[in-house]
Amino acid sequence: MAHASSSKRGTNARQQAIYTQGMAGYVPTIPPEPGALARAAAQIMNEAGRAYIDGGAGSETTMDANRRAFDDWQIVPSMLANVAERDTGISLFGRKLAQPFVLSPIGVLDLAHPAGDIGVARAAASRGVPFILSNQASQPMEACARAMDREAGDQSLGAPRWFQLYWPKSDELAASLVARAEASGCEALVVTLDTTLLGWRPRDLALGHLPFLHGRGIAQYTHDPVFRRLMKDAPKSERPPLTRTTLKNAIGAARRFPGSTLRAMVTGDGVAAVRQFIATYSRPDLTWDDLAWLRERTRLPILLKGILSPDDARRAKAAGMDGLVVSNHGGRQVDGAIASLDALPAIRAAVPEMPLILDSGVRTGADIFKALALGASAVGMGRPYAWALALGGQAGVAEWLDNIAAEFELTMALAGCASVADIQDASPRVIARNPSVASPAPNA
Ligand SMILES: Cc1cc2nc3c(=O)[nH]c(=O)nc-3n(C[C@H](O)[C@H](O)[C@H](O)COP(=O)(O)O)c2cc1C
16 A cells, blocks of 8 residues: 655654643643543533434444454554654555545534534545545535535645445435535545444433434435425325424424525425435345446445445455445444454455455544554544534544544554554554453464
8 A cells, every 4th residue: 555645753743732732731622532532522512412422222232342342452562663754644545645544424413513514524624634424414515525625725635525325215316416426526435334224222212312303414415406306295204293392393404404494494394304304214125236226326436334244345346346444333233243343354354455444443543553453444533523523613623633643653653663554564463462352363
């Protein structure tokens, strides 16, 4: 894998800046320790936001397993490796990136902060980190794309963005979403396969709260011409009992519908959009054969997200897919599912040349290092950027991006690797199974 041209001598600039500011009595706004970041965000978000963003499926064992899987591996640092020149860059789908990570798609980001997707988009663009725009975004992809282009200006980093697709029931709508993603400058398409049905999420269930029914997180649909046409024949869905809360929620859905709230109230468009969304979102009858249809429709690289088995990885390759996101959706779908990191080595062995992004449970620079050493081409960051958004909007995400980049760079250097390729080439020398866990070494 080729390298971006980021070369740093001596100290780490971000770390130095924090300590220098500290001399004047300032401390970072975004807690550098991920546990503290999660706790601070949990305090600032409302109950519904906290449940939706922090929650997982069932008893959340997979969420825990995602974290434990990282603890099951240990970095084995090498000394005297000359790490004065460091390069954290990678090349992914023809694009040079300064860091080996992307921002995984997260829906309904306005639950974290009113800046929502646009706040994250701007922060990502300012740092040249690819942002995977969610199909369940609070703001439409066109608005994010414009914000990213403005933010990046003429920086050489560019403002890379990908689009994540939830394949809807209507193929015409799928084609429209893909065409809009291409027109919005998206450089890859990520098809999420693990959410053809919504997982059983007790934290949301206990509150009786699903954001989409409030008209939240459906902006990609309400700004789509095909969806708007389909909406005219929106099927009647189960109606909630009529209470003051029902009325308040109908007004909320109208407020989130594009254009005037009054108009959306009078026409009933706010509620019709929710109904049409419910009717079109889920496509549980999707099969491997359907991928050919998508492959024909776009020249963009296609990645399948939610792959956890070597067999599925091989099938994806055979279907002409360009990459995989090894992910269990942050433990939000199948409680008891294998941790993503545990699934990674066998998938890498099954598809040796395929770009693999690993997400679910990545929190620190050390986690990124371990994933790269176990076969990932790059990692996908999830909840931590939503927490940073909750705490500081766009500036919060930018600060967190600087922290995670600095932490990864220092981990890499202190482990005796001067580049990402060094980590990948040196595996399994730089990584070992925690002796308290009985299991074979990677690639053994
Ligand atoms: C609040 C929330 C919303 C998410 N929304 C989406 C989504 O719209 N599309 C998608 O493919 N994945 C979605 N994901 C999954 C993430 O892309 C990613 O796989 C997951 O966050 C990784 O786990 P982690 O956050 O624990 O690291 C969502 C995750 C969270 C936490």
